[in-house]
Amino acid sequence: MSDMNVEIDTKQTSHGLNAMVGEDMADIRDYFELLKPSVMRLVVFTALVGLVVAPGYIHPFNGFISILCIAIGAGASGCLNMWYEHKLDALMSRTKNRPIPSGRITPDQALTFGLILSVGSVAMLGTLVNWFAAGFLAFTIFYYVVVYTMWLKPRTPLNIVIGGASGAFPPMIGYASVTGDVSIESLLLFLIIFMWTPAHFWALNLYIKRDYENANIPMMPSVRGEAHTRKQILAYAYITAICGIMPSVLGFAGVIYGVSALVLGVGFIYFSHLVYKHDKGAIAIKSAKNLFAFSLLYLMLLFTLLLVEHSFNILFTFNIIQFLGV
Amino acid sequence: MSIETEKYILDAVTLTDAQQKMRRRRNIAIALILAALPIMFFASTIIRLGANVADRTF
Structure with missing residues (x-):
């Protein structure tokens, strides 16, 4: 067996740094x-x-x-x-x-x-x-x-x-x-979010339009104009509000959900009308921001109501012991 | 026997303390995930077997 003294010289080359820095900065x-x-x-x-x-x-x-x-x-x-x-x-x-x-x-x-x-x-x-x-x-x-x-x-x-x-x-x-x-029930859940998304995102686009323009992403306010976007937001708000109450109409959800969905839907339409009405100046931006914030609240409350209502059904209509799998 | 001395040039960098700390955190996270996976698969299998888990008639 030969005795070999190995002398290691660590050298920081640009290649080595490039390979390592990304990995170890994370x-x-x-x-x-x-x-x-x-x-x-x-x-x-x-x-x-x-x-x-x-x-x-x-x-x-x-x-x-x-x-x-x-x-x-x-x-x-x-x-x-x-x-x-x-x-x-x-x-x-x-x-x-x-x-x-x-x-x-x-x-x-x-x-x-x-x-x-x-x-x-x-x-x-x-x-x-x-x-x-x-x-x-x-x-x-x-x-x-x-x-x-x-x-x-x-x-x-x-x-x-x-x-x-x-x-x-x-x-x-x-x-x-x-x-x-x-099933129809799961399709309804899909439709509520699907119809809610355009009004929610276009409200955001109305006040950060420039960002998307810089990146050459064709968003509705930049391509078709703000007036057209405001009309579309209003139309989608009405469709969303109708989809929102459908679980109660079709018997998938109770009266509390139905009434709450109706009130929230009216609120969604109200804030969309404000966006449609105010198309210039600081109030236009404020209206868009308000609609964006309310749309988040709308979806969260709607789904929370469904969650609470069905959780009570599971706990009281069905056997709690079976649910827990004991 | 003569002693051979050879110089190796390694293409490497020395990590700073912060980078070493971040690498350690990443390693711990990977270790936790690798430990959690078999536990989850085992638990799910036991749940699927249910009462049959005690059946050892094979």
Whole structure:
């Protein structure tokens, strides 16, 4: 055996630094930010409502697994969206500090992370819950990343109308986790979010229009004009308000929900009318901001009411012991 | 036997304390996820088996 003294000289070459810096600048929080936690919160909440509203029984642990997988799948979509749009994100003040444009995570790392989470969440939901819900989750990820982000968003001002479907699927996936299918009830949950999305997003677009123009994203206020957008917002507000009361009309929800949905729907239409009426100056911006804030409140309250009402039904109409699986 | 001395040049960087801390946090997160996965699969399997988990007639 020969004696060999090995002298190691660490040399910081530019190649080495480039390879390492991106990887080692990222904290756990940066990876979490890639999942778009604010969107994920809404997805988790609406999926939970779909799961609770669904007829039938799912063990609470499997229910937890379903929500977890849907949340991870939604996070994966957000991550792949950030990977694809990182050059556009660098152009907008709202998004320029995201992990990829700011250099804390490299695009390749984000792509790998997003793909692993996509495949992992779908496989786990299929293996532990059911494959129909898993297929639905896979389709939702595909729809958000490919149909919305890559195809519609850079091409048409109707991007948010058609692409909004991806944000409306989670309650249907939650529902399908229990029943293994699609029903009119789950379609109604989908329709409420689907019809709500354009008014919600276009209200935001009305006061941050310039950001999207800088990034060459064809949003409705920039392409068709603000007057046309205000008309569209009003039309969608009426449709959303009607969809909002339909669960009670069709007997899927009770009187308390129905009355509350009616009042909230009137509020949504009222704030949309203000946006339609005030089209100039500071009051126009204030009206758009008010509508954006109220639209968030509207959806949260509507789904909270459904959740509370059905939770009481589960606890009192059905056997509490059976629900807990004891 | 003669002693051979050889100089290796490695293409590497030295991590700062902050970077080492972040790497450690990432490793801990991966470890927790890897530990949680089999626990979740095991728990879900037991729940699916239900009362049959005690059936050892095979």
